[in-house]
Every structure is written in C-alpha cells, then in structure tokens.
Amino acid sequence: MRLIILGPPGSGKGTQSTRLVEKYGIVQLSTGDMLRAAVKEETEVGLKAKDVMGRGELVSDDIMVSIISDRVEKPDCKNGFVLDGFPRNIAQAEALEKLMDEKELNLDSVIELEVDETILQDRIESRKEQSTDVRSDDNVETLKNRLEVYRAQTAPLTKYYDERNKLRRVNGMQDVDQVTKQIDDILSDL
C-alpha cells in the first residue's frame, strides 16, 4: 500500500500516519522528521534547511525529491509507505509521479484531512503546551507562515490528485478515532 496523507499543519497527519503504519505494516516517510534529524546532525542538507524551516518556508524541491527518491528504494519500503509532508507543491507531485513511474511503483490513494483554520491554531497551541520537546519551528509567526505556504502551494495538490482520481477527503475535525475509522473504510474499498 502506497499512500499520501495531505493536510495543513496540525491536521493530525502524523497521528493518522502512525496508525496506518501499525495497521498495514508500511513505513511512515515524514519529510519534516527527516529534515529535523538532518538539522540536528548538522548534515549538508540540515545546514541548508535550518533557516528555511525556521521561517516556515519550503526547502528546495531538488533536495526534497532526491531525499524521497532514495528513501523509497530502501528495503523497509517494500510493503509500502505513507508519505507525510511530501509532496508539498505541484512540482514535487510531478517529480513524485515521474519517479514512481520509473520505479514501477503504484500510488494507491491520497487522503486529505480537511480541517478548519481556527481549529488548527487551537490544536497547535495545545500541542505546544503538552509537548516537553517544543519544536523550534512552532512559534506563532512560523505557524502563520506555514499555513500561508500550505494555502498557496500545497492546497492545489487536492485538485491535482482529484483529477487523477486518487483523492479521498476525510473530515479531520472529527475525533481521532473517527478519522481513523473513515480512513480504514476508504482503504478497505481500494
């Protein structure tokens, strides 16, 4: 099973991805997690990404596409994966389509978590309060920027995948278990 989970920051992509990993034995490929690890380890990519992430902007497509292209080749991706945080714009989506074609990998579905913006702000605020490991990119200005970037660059992906008959929408404002249930229903119909 190969999936993309799409939704604005704070929509619950991470939580739902984790559940998909447990249920289907696939791996979660979170580009945000990969970049945060690279920043921490001060790799070449990490050094390039650090300030961009701090501003809530997007790291270059070349870097991201190359990371994903290498990552999907790894043996643990054999059963499939859920892409969480990639693609982030149309150029990345096109590059992903091309590389999956070349590797003869099929994309099963794109799940969009639809969430109201005011709810997102509340969720991110409460995540900050609960978390002991506060993410440095989670300050208010960065969050605003990330939402704007989402609206401008990532949201158009819903149309892109809808036109390819891959998009399935889920109401992300329900409670977490209900969201999981709806995703399960969608995937069992595939």
Ligand code: AMP
């Ligand atoms: P996330 O945890 O997915 O919200 O990602 C955190 C930050 O990492 C984003 O605000 C971007 O700066 C960067 N990032 C993550 N994934 C991508 C991507 N696919 N393309 C560009 N930048 C990304």
